[in-house]
Amino acid sequence: MQKTIRKYKRGQGGSKSTKKVLDELSLDEMFDEFMTFKKTEALAPRTLSEYYIHFEYLKGFLGEDMTNESITLEDFRAYIGYMLHDKELKPMTVNIRIRTMRAFIRFCYTEGFIDNPIHESFKPVKAPEDTLESFTPVDIKKLLGVIDDELNTGFRDKVIIFVLLDTLVRISELVAIKRNNVDLKGGFIQLEAGDTKTRKARTVPLSTKTIKLLKEYMKETEDFGDEYLFLTYDGHQINQATVRLNLHDYGKKAGITNKRVSPHTFRHTGALFYVMNGGDPFSLQKILGHTDMSMVRKYIQMTDTDVRRQYNSFSPINSIFGK
Structure with a gap:
């Protein structure tokens, strides 16, 4: 059965769309919409590339393409724990990935793809102050x-x-x-x-x-x-x-x-x-x-x-x- 193409009313002026989400929208589909929007901001190619890379890290953790109705705050909290404790990534690295994913989920909420502002409940983790190296x-x-x-x-x-x-x-x-x-x-x-x-x-x-x-x-x-x-x-x-x-x-x-x-x-x-x-x-x-x-x-x-x-x-x- 061919998947129905979801039609939605895009939010105006950054406000949340008032149209109720009726159809399922996958994480991949939402991310495609997000990147279409980010490309209108004249970001550097490297910045755009990092969004794609960080999204792939998230997908690798989730193991499947979820829907807008099934994704939860617990998924992101578990992802943060996985990066810190299983992968043992530095807090600075984890925070870079968190910030890009928060921007993505904020967009999904603003556009009416998801009902809850999940992005407000997972934030960058505390990181020790980085001492930058310098030469003598x-x-x-x-x-x-x-x-x-x-x-x-x-x-x-x-x-x-x-x-x-x-x-x-x-x-x-x-x-x-x-x-x-x-x-x-x-x-x-x-x-x-x-x-x-x-x-x-x-x-x-x-x-x-x-x-x-x-x-x-x-x-x-x-x-x-x-x-x-x-x-x-x-x-x-x-x-x-x-x-x-x-x-x-x-x-x-x-x-x-x-x-x-x-x-x-x-x-x-x-x-x-x-x-x-x-x-x-x-x-x-x-x-x-x-x-x-x-x-x-x-x-x-x-x-x-x-x-x-x-x-x-x-x-x-x-x-x-x-x-």
């Missing part, structure tokens, strides 16, 4: 020391490290930079709205040292004729995986085993150094491209040694009586 100046010098910048790819990777530290860009933003986004004379890189996580264009400044390296690198790669800034050895746009792998390999060669050598660690490090050197958190927020100051606070977590060093420089007593 010695670490960075070690990394640069193992790079053979006589090679074209080695020099490129050296420039990448300088740009990551100087601009605090995300890896997705780095590989999307085009040559015409770089203003060497003005001393900045313009990140296009379509390439940023927040879908907002922003300008990131460059130091004199990085400008000098970029100028040399751009001259060396000019003959490739490619629009992108960072290229593979044969002149094509470099991808995120290649940058991550190269940095990981340099970390092993440099003997840095106590922290992850990744693009994101450079972002944390650059943010911390910015504040340690006297930068204010408000300009840092703009450079990082964060809309929420709480995220900036996470990026500038200091070690006890960092705090002591800062205190010695700015101690109220020292400012009055001298050191």
Whole structure:
């Protein structure tokens, strides 16, 4: 027997539809509607992909395609317990999946697919405050020391490290930079709205040292004729995986085993150094491209040694009586 295609009245202005749900609608069908809606929000492809991935995790736990009438709050509570205790996932990972599924179920309730606001009763779990790793100046010098910048790819990777530290860009933003986004004379890189996580264009400044390296690198790669800034050895746009792998390999060669050598660690490090050197958190927020100051606070977590060093420089007593 062919399944009847359910007809429903879509909610207006975000309010719950007043039409009673009469026909069965499967979890898959509801999710298809949800993703059709999310695609109208101009989200980044990566964000859309994560919704699909997290939905597959939920389906894998449930083991079957449920209906709008059979899904319950207990299903989601059991799923959270399964992730925490059976899979032993970190609370931060669990919370990412919870947030995407809450958005999905909230949509189902708003659209009238389900009768109860299940999303209001399962929320992110408490997670210990994450201490973000950062490099020391010695670490960075070690990394640069193992790079053979006589090679074209080695020099490129050296420039990448300088740009990551100087601009605090995300890896997705780095590989999307085009040559015409770089203003060497003005001393900045313009990140296009379509390439940023927040879908907002922003300008990131460059130091004199990085400008000098970029100028040399751009001259060396000019003959490739490619629009992108960072290229593979044969002149094509470099991808995120290649940058991550190269940095990981340099970390092993440099003997840095106590922290992850990744693009994101450079972002944390650059943010911390910015504040340690006297930068204010408000300009840092703009450079990082964060809309929420709480995220900036996470990026500038200091070690006890960092705090002591800062205190010695700015101690109220020292400012009055001298050191």
